[in-house]
Amino acid sequence: xxxxxxxxxxxxNGPTKSNKSSSARASTNSKPNLKxxxxxxxxxxSKPNAKSSSVINSFGGLDKALLLxxxxxxxxxxxLEERLIKIFRAGEAYFWIGGPGEEAWAVPMGLLAxxxxxxxxxxxxxxxxxxxxxxxxxxxxxxAIRLMMNRATDPSxxxxxxxxxxxxxxxxxxxxxxxxxxxxxxxxxxxxxxKRAGQGGISIVSGGDAGTAEGDFASCLVWASRKGQExxxxxxxxxxxxxxxxxxxxxxxxxQIADRAKAFGIRSRVINGNDPVESYLALQEExxxxxxxxxxxxxxxxxxxxxxxxxGTGANFVPGEIDxxxxxEKAMVTAGHLTExxxxxxxxxxxxxxxxxxxxxxxxxxxxxxxxWDHIYFNNExxxxxKF
Amino acid sequence: MATMAQxxxxxxxxxxxxLGLKDVFGQDVGAPLGGVFTATQGVDCSWNTPLDxxxxxxxxMGIAMAGDRCVAEIQFADYIFNTMDQLKLAGNTYWATxxxxxxxxxxxxxxxxxxxGSIYHSHSFDSWASRLAGWKVVMPxxxxxxxxxxxxxxxxxxxxxxxxxxxxxxxxGDEMIPGEPENExxxxxxxxxxxxxxxxxxxxxxxxxxxxxxxxKARITRSGSQVTVISSGRHLxxxxxVADQLASEGHSIEVxxxxxxxxxxxxxxKASIQxxxxxxxxxxxxxxxxFGEHLCYRAVNExxxxxxxxxxxxxxxxxxxxxxHANLEDASVPQKHEIEQNLRELLAEVP
Numbered sequence: 001x002x003x004x005x006x007x008x009x010x011x012x013n014g015p016t017k018s019n020k021s022s023s024a025r026a027s028t029n030s031k032p033n034l035k036x037x038x039x040x041x042x043x044x045x046s047k048p049n050a051k052s053s054s055v056i057n058s059f060g061g062l063d064k065a066l067l068l069x070x071x072x073x074x075x076x077x078x079x080l081e082e083r084l085i086k087i088f089r090a091g092e093a094y095f096w097i098g099g100p101g102e103e104a105w106a107v108p109m110g111l112l113a114x115x116x117x118x119x120x121x122x123x124x125x126x127x128x129x130x131x132x133x134x135x136x137x138x139x140x141x142x143x144a145i146r147l148m149m150n151r152a153t154d155p156s157x158x159x160x161x162x163x164x165x166x167x168x169x170x171x172x173x174x175x176x177x178x179x180x181x182x183x184x185x186x187x188x189x190x191x192x193x194x195k196r197a198g199q200g201g202i203s204i205v206s207g208g209d210a211g212t213a214e215g216d217f218a219s220c221l222v223w224a225s226r227k228g229q230e231x232x233x234x235x236x237x238x239x240x241x242x243x244x245x246x247x248x249x250x251x252x253x254x255x256q257i258a259d260r261a262k263a264f265g266i267r268s269r270v271i272n273g274n275d276p277v278e279s280y281l282a283l284q285e286e287x288x289x290x291x292x293x294x295x296x297x298x299x300x301x302x303x304x305x306x307x308x309x310x311x312g313t314g315a316n317f318v319p320g321e322i323d324x325x326x327x328x329e330k331a332m333v334t335a336g337h338l339t340e341x342x343x344x345x346x347x348x349x350x351x352x353x354x355x356x357x358x359x360x361x362x363x364x365x366x367x368x369x370x371x372x373w374d375h376i377y378f379n380n381e382x383x384x385x386x387k388f
Numbered sequence: 389m390a391t392m393a394q395x396x397x398x399x400x401x402x403x404x405x406x407l408g409l410k411d412v413f414g415q416d417v418g419a420p421l422g423g424v425f426t427a428t429q430g431v432d433c434s435w436n437t438p439l440d441x442x443x444x445x446x447x448x449m450g451i452a453m454a455g456d457r458c459v460a461e462i463q464f465a466d467y468i469f470n471t472m473d474q475l476k477l478a479g480n481t482y483w484a485t486x487x488x489x490x491x492x493x494x495x496x497x498x499x500x501x502x503x504x505g506s507i508y509h510s511h512s513f514d515s516w517a518s519r520l521a522g523w524k525v526v527m528p529x530x531x532x533x534x535x536x537x538x539x540x541x542x543x544x545x546x547x548x549x550x551x552x553x554x555x556x557x558x559x560x561g562d563e564m565i566p567g568e569p570e571n572e573x574x575x576x577x578x579x580x581x582x583x584x585x586x587x588x589x590x591x592x593x594x595x596x597x598x599x600x601x602x603x604x605k606a607r608i609t610r611s612g613s614q615v616t617v618i619s620s621g622r623h624l625x626x627x628x629x630v631a632d633q634l635a636s637e638g639h640s641i642e643v644x645x646x647x648x649x650x651x652x653x654x655x656x657x658k659a660s661i662q663x664x665x666x667x668x669x670x671x672x673x674x675x676x677x678x679f680g681e682h683l684c685y686r687a688v689n690e691x692x693x694x695x696x697x698x699x700x701x702x703x704x705x706x707x708x709x710x711x712x713h714a715n716l717e718d719a720s721v722p723q724k725h726e727i728e729q730n731l732r733e734l735l736a737e738v739p
Contacts, residue, residue, distance in 0.1 A: 118455070119454060119455070123453075123454065156485065156488075157485060157486055158487075160484055160486060167484075167485040167488055167489055169488050174453055175481055175484060175485045175488075175489050177477055179477065182473070185443050185445075185447060185449075186449045186453065187450060188443070188447050188450055189447040189448065189449055189451040189453065189454065190450040190451070190453055192411075193410075193450070193456045196410070196456075203450075215442055216442055219438075219440050219442050219443035219446065222438050222443065223437075223443050223447065226438070374483075375482055375485075375486055376521060377522070377545075378482065378490050378492075378546050379545070381546075383521070385650075385651070388604075388651055388652055388653070388654040
């Protein structure tokens with residue numbers, strides 16, 4: 001077996017969406033390039049040491065405890081997202097948007113990020129499909145549900161913004177915005193400050209494939225790669241082959257988005273983001289490269305979109321998409337790391353937790369009408385012209 | 389006396405040496421040019437960026453998010469429009485995160501006509517800026533105000549737009565910046581970059597001192613009793629001139645320099661309007677949904693029964709641009725004679 005837990009995506013991971021064109025398929029079906037297009041010698045970058053692992057297995061040398069942790073986070077995130085959809089369907093929320101299907105990519109990112117507040121830690125500039133990353137960082141289900149149900153207790157926005165629009169300064173998680181790609185040049189700013197501080201922190205930015213058409217994406221590539229002023233920035237794109245309802249070929253001429261980074265001399269790679277081990281190893285390697293060199297790196301992760309764009313398009317399960325969690329769990333059971341019973345218990349545990357959290361959050365207070373004037377200016381300095 | 393460009397330079401220098409200012413950046417902001425109006429010349433932490441306004445504003449947001457202080461420049465306000473959603477986001481980030489994530493950043497940009505700048509070097513931005521909730525917006529009319537407002541902007545924990553009236557960048561004031569040498573030539577020799585090779589040049593900064601002008605406070609530049617005229621930036625100076633001219637004829641005009649577009653100093657305006665019963669608002673942004681209209685609306689709403697004449701707004705014409713020829717520019721933005729005409733009408737009006 002290869003160092004990926006899943007079969008070669010060339011034979012298994014091809015999109016099954018009927019209206020995807022041949023070139024999009026070719027892009028997805030091409031074997032993920034585990035090697036960087038590489039400026040510095042990749043050999044100089046530390047790689048996971050399989051021999052040092054206590055468990056030599058077929059999961060890229062990752063040990064069992066880590067694999068179980070990844071599986072646990074993936075289940076928790078999936079259950080949470082499906083609960084959020086149910087909350088929307090029950091009429092208890094106005095809108096849902098999230099990332100079920102992206103767990104294999106996003107959970108490793110959350111586990112690998114250097115979590116904390118300040119320049120010595122990693123800044124994460126995420127988009128609205130990054131619940132799995134936050135779960136891996138320690139997001140409580142209740143806090144995602146508070147955001148979904150617009151409670152005053154929502155720690156990210158106080159009931160002011162949509163689901164998935166997280167903000168956790170204690171973990172350097174920048175506010176998620178609805179305008180797509182705006183986070184890319186902002187990430188250059190935190191990376192610039194981190195480079196100056198020289199404390200080992202890097203910035204990580206994520207976004208979708210459709211958004212790469214925005215100029216902000218190009219801005220990021222330009223600013224991150226200027227000669228002698230390179231930024232410690234991990235630029236990532238989650239390519240699910242869709243922009244709401246428009247397919248990849250309707251938006252792209254390039255066969256791989258990662259090729260655009262190459263044009264700026266940025267080391268880049270395309271990976272199978274449905275494989276948590278491949279994702280983990282790629283992220284680990286690129287983060288190490290950035291910390292060592294202070295230069296940017298680029299990962300295009302090919303992922304699934306299991307429930308469509310958002311509740312605006314129904315939030316219905318999309319048959320035919322690769323389900324990374326289902327496949328990972330199956331491989332874990334096959335390898336003996338999990339039993340079907342123990343896996344089921346994990347699902348049940350989180351399903352019960354999600355229901356309990358939703359029941360509790362439902363009773364929590366809503367934001368008051370008067371609070372619209374809170375936090376316009378720092379420390380609640382008056383911003384209402386009627387009171388000037 | 390320093391010019392406004394020199395005053396801004398000295399404020400940035402004071403900021404980088406005393407207020408924790410880490411970055412001053414924008415297109416052509418660093419060496420060798422130091423800004424197209426030379427307002428960043430010699431500033432140690434200044435640097436050049438790609439020609440990319442969205443990159444500039446995004447970078448500023450990120451630096452602020454990381455906790456560092458920065459001043460970003462958009463070379464002309466005419467080119468700031470493709471950053472509008474970023475400006476909106478910078479203004480709403482603290483609110484949208486329920487008070488978790490503040491963005492203490494300054495964006496400065498030259499505004500307005502008056503230099504024959506044609507269609508894309510003459511835009512105003514004060515009315516547009518006033519719609520960006522969460523921002524503070526200031527516009528100085530003198531070098532000392534530029535110095536003091538910029539220092540206040542640098543230390544403010546909120547995003548601040550610093551609008552530079554481009555026609556005033558070479559204009560000297562009549563008030564000294566604390567610590568500025570009295571001799572203009574001496575100041576020039578210290579902080580103006582030489583013509584030609586600048587590779588080894590470094591500014592010799594005077595020991596300028598702290599001088600904060602609070603954001604949100606207007607200034608009465610001429611006291612009067614018959615009519616109030618409220619303006620900012622370069623038109624404030626025109627209003628002063630007209631007030632002085634009318635004073636020589638025995639009239640009494642009160643002139644208020646807004647200094648801050650938002651938050652604005654309503655109490656100073658209100659007290660003056662209550663005293664005179666007559667008010668004219670002057671600015672050069674376009675006239676439809678003009679910020680002066682908001683102030684006029686408020687004056688009517690709150691002071692209707694104290695008004696002795698209908699309040700007036702004199703603003704730029706609602707045109708797609710400002711034409712290059714002098715005849716076109718002068719017909720597009722308020723001129724001194726129009727300010728005078730409006731004030732004479734107000735003086736003559738009897739309820």
